Amino acid sequence: xxxxxxxxxxxxxxxxxxxxxxxxxxxxxxxxxxxxxxxxxxxxxxxxxxxxxxxxxxxxxxxxxxxxxxxxxxxxxxxxxxxxxxxxxxxxxxxxxxxxxxxxxxxxxxxxxxxxxxxxxxxxxxxxxxxxxxxxxxxxxxxxxxxxxxxxxxxxxxxxxxxxxxxxxxxxxxxxxxxxxxxxxxxxxxxxxxxxxxxxxxxxxxxxxxxxxxxxxxxxxxxxxxxxxxxxxxxxxxxxxxxxxxxxxxxxxxxxxxxxxxxxxxxxxxxxxxxxxxxxxxxxxxxxxxxxxxxxxxxxxxxxxxxxxxxxxxxxxxxxxxxxxxxxxxxxxxxxxxxxxxxxxxxxxxxxxxxxxxxxxxxxxxxxxxxxxxxxxxxxxxx
Amino acid sequence: xxxxxxxxxxxxxxxxxxxxxxxxxxxxxxxxxxxxxxxxxxxxxxxxxxxxxxxxxxxxxxxxxxxxxxxxxxxxxxxx
Numbered sequence: 001x002x003x004x005x006x007x008x009x010x011x012x013x014x015x016x017x018x019x020x021x022x023x024x025x026x027x028x029x030x031x032x033x034x035x036x037x038x039x040x041x042x043x044x045x046x047x048x049x050x051x052x053x054x055x056x057x058x059x060x061x062x063x064x065x066x067x068x069x070x071x072x073x074x075x076x077x078x079x080x081x082x083x084x085x086x087x088x089x090x091x092x093x094x095x096x097x098x099x100x101x102x103x104x105x106x107x108x109x110x111x112x113x114x115x116x117x118x119x120x121x122x123x124x125x126x127x128x129x130x131x132x133x134x135x136x137x138x139x140x141x142x143x144x145x146x147x148x149x150x151x152x153x154x155x156x157x158x159x160x161x162x163x164x165x166x167x168x169x170x171x172x173x174x175x176x177x178x179x180x181x182x183x184x185x186x187x188x189x190x191x192x193x194x195x196x197x198x199x200x201x202x203x204x205x206x207x208x209x210x211x212x213x214x215x216x217x218x219x220x221x222x223x224x225x226x227x228x229x230x231x232x233x234x235x236x237x238x239x240x241x242x243x244x245x246x247x248x249x250x251x252x253x254x255x256x257x258x259x260x261x262x263x264x265x266x267x268x269x270x271x272x273x274x275x276x277x278x279x280x281x282x283x284x285x286x287x288x289x290x291x292x293x294x295x296x297x298x299x300x301x302x303x304x305x306x307x308x309x310x311x312x313x314x315x316x317x318x319x320x321x322x323x324x325x326x327x328x329x330x331x332x333x334x335x336x337x338x339x340x341x342x343x344x345x346x347x348x349x350x351x352x353x354x355x356x357x358x359x360x361x362x363x364x365x366x367x368x369x370x371x372x373x374x375x376x377x378x379x380x381x382x383x
Numbered sequence: 384x385x386x387x388x389x390x391x392x393x394x395x396x397x398x399x400x401x402x403x404x405x406x407x408x409x410x411x412x413x414x415x416x417x418x419x420x421x422x423x424x425x426x427x428x429x430x431x432x433x434x435x436x437x438x439x440x441x442x443x444x445x446x447x448x449x450x451x452x453x454x455x456x457x458x459x460x461x462x463x
Contacts, residue, residue, distance in 0.1 A: 108439050139419075227442040234426065234442060237419035310431045312395075312424040374420065381399055 011074050015081035018047055023085035030088050030206035031353050034199055036167070040089060041122070050122030052078050053097045053242065058104050058112055059120025069308030076249040076304045080297070083253025084260075087357040088206025090250035092125070095163045097246055098239035099126030099172040103185065106226040106235045111185075114222075115170075127168030128239050129159040129186070129212055137370045139174060139232055144214065146175035146182045153177065153219040155184060158211065163364075165210025166197050172225065173212075174236050180229030183236055184219045192217040203356030243365045245307060245318040249300050251325035251361050255293040258329070258336035258354050262289060265340050276339075285335045292332055296325040316378040323371045326361040333358035388433065389454045395428050396450060407450040422447070429453065435460040 022043040030036055044050065052075045054060030064071035082090035100119040103126070104112055118124040135142050144157025155175050162171070171186045186193065198209040226235045266277030266286060276282050303317035336351040337344040344351045362368045389407065396405055400416050425447070426437050435457060446456040 106439050106442070111439075226439050229444060230442040233419040233422040237423045240419075241423055310427055312427040312431070314427065315420060315424050378420075 008070075008073060008077070012077045012081070015077055016084070018043075019081040019085035022047075023082065023089050027086040027350070028348060028353070030086055032205075034205045035208060036086075036089060036092055036206050041092070041125075044089075044093070045122040049078055049082075049093060050096060050125075051120040052093075053246075054100060054104055054116070054120045058116030068310075069305055072304040072308035073301060076245070076300055079246045079249035080253040080256070080300075083250030084257040085253070086206065087250060087254050087354075087360070088204050088208075090246075090253065091163050091204055091207045092167075094243055094246040094250065095127045095168070096122075096125050098128040098243040099168075099170065101242045102128070102172045102183065102225060102235050102239040105238045106183075106230075108222075110222065111225070115185075124169045125164065125167065127162060127164040127171050128236075128243070129162050129165070129171040129173040130236060130240075131159060131161045133158055133160050137367060139236065140181070142174055142176055142181075144173070144175045146177040146184065146219065148178070149218070152221050153182070153184065153224065155186065155214045155217045155219055157214055159214075160211040161198065162210050162212055163207045165195060165212055166208040171212065172235070172239060173214075174231055177228055181231035181233070181236075182228045183225040183231035185223045185225060186214070186217060186219065187223075190217045202359060203353075204360045205356075207360075240365065241315055241318060244322040244371075245300075245303055245314075247361065247365045248296070248303065248318065248321035248325040251322075251329040251358075252293060252297045252300055254354060254358060254361070255289070255296060255325070255329040255332040258332045258351055258358075259286075259289045259293050261351050261354075262286060262336045262339040265343075282339060285339055289332045289335050292328045296321070296328045299324050316375065319366075319371055319374050319378070322365060323368065323375060326371075327368060329358045329361055385454055385458050388457050389450060391432060392429070392453050392457070393450050395425070395432075399424065405450065407454075409450075410448050411450075412444070412448055425453070429457055433457050433461060 023040060026037055026040050048061065051059055051061045056062060056065040061071060079090055079093065082093060103115050115124065119126060130139055132142055132144060144155065144159065146153040146155050159173065169188050173184050173186050175182045175184060192215045194213040196211045198211060201209060263286060266282050267275055269276045299321045303314060303321040306314035306317045333355045337355050340349065340351050343349060346352065399421055405411060429435065430437055441456065446452055
């Protein structure tokens with residue numbers, strides 16, 4: 001039986017308390033040092049966050065098998081709480097879930113046994129390696145190759161803009177083989193893999209981005225995910241689908257952070273003898289922000305329910321949630337800077353960081369333009 | 384039993400292919416319909432509709448290339 005709405009509110013509040021206590025104090029440092037401190041990751045492990053979204057029988061969050069709808073909504077709330085505290089930390093959990101879900105959905109029984117508990121506990125952190133210097137949205141055109149050698153494969157090529165590339169333990173990587181797209185698990189310590197950090201990016205500076213250079217990296221058969229030819233259509237698609245859903249919730253959190261800061265500032269900041277929140281023009285901005293954040297959260301809820309029910313429409317709903325939430329958070333972050341005035345653009349201002357972070361949201365897990373195309377095509381189905 | 388499965392899958396594919404008619408034996412990949420968004424929707428559909436689980440070992444082109452192939456796959460999984 002699906003629990004009462006009050007229990008969701010309790011879960012959301014608990015996640016918010018966790019984030020306020022263990023992540024918010026590090027948010028500025030994460031942006032400045034472009035790294036997520038180990039202690040933050042350790043607190044996430046202790047809280048069981050890495051298990052969220054994974055099958056219960058493989059170490060995932062207890063209760064998710066009995067009530068997958070509730071579990072999926074609660075999973076979204078975790079991403080919302082992290083997005084509100086630090087979009088970089090949300091990104092860490094997101095790519096872990098993207099890579100991990102691809103393994104635990106399409107891995108063999110042996111692979112699930114090898115990786116399930118370690119991924120769910122956070123002992124092993126996964127990342128997702130698709131993008132290349134010459135290939136972004138068109139994943140079917142990737143140039144990294146997998147060449148058959150003995151009973152395994154050898155992978156060569158370059159992946160770039162890989163979130164958590166600097167820190168992840170394993171990469172779920174898409175390659176091109178003579179038998180079509182091939183997904184593999186590439187551990188960080190694979191001989192021939194060289195990792196180069198990417199620093200100084202606009203926003204989400206704690207994503208710990210990296211470029212991966214593979215030179216004849218040996219991939220034994222037990223590191224191949226799914227069957228050759230299904231690497232993109234099923235294995236990688238599973239991760240991307242989860243990533244869009246997670247990111248949509250993260251965007252709601254980021255929008256909420258901007259809204260919270262703006263409401264506080266509007267109530268405290270006095271000009272012309274009173275709080276600026278009493279001015280109609282500021283109220284219009286606040287009203288738009290409140291409604292925008294609320295609308296995006298409801299669309300995320302709808303997508304989560306569809307996912308929990310394993311409804312095929314969940315794919316479309318996650319696209320729509322990502323579209324609405326990522327564009328929303330850009331509007332809301334811009335409005336937040338406007339409400340704050342000069343103090344919103346100064347060094348150390350949370351809304352200044354949020355403004356930069358929000359820009360990233362329309363670029364990752366599908367650019368806004370790619371997402372628009374996908375949604376429109378869903379709409380045209382059956383016409 | 385397989386007729387019910389076939390009718391259901393045919394309906395799903397027809398809706399997914401923007402109304403274009405596809406014969407039961409047509410190779411949907413050769414017709415250009417086999418993109419990743421369709422693929423994960425198809426898996427979700429048959430898993431939910433027929434209460435089966437598609438596993439890594441099932442990922443063979445022969446299992447997904449036509450309405451006939453998917454019908455046979457679902458039939459085998461339900462009997463297993």
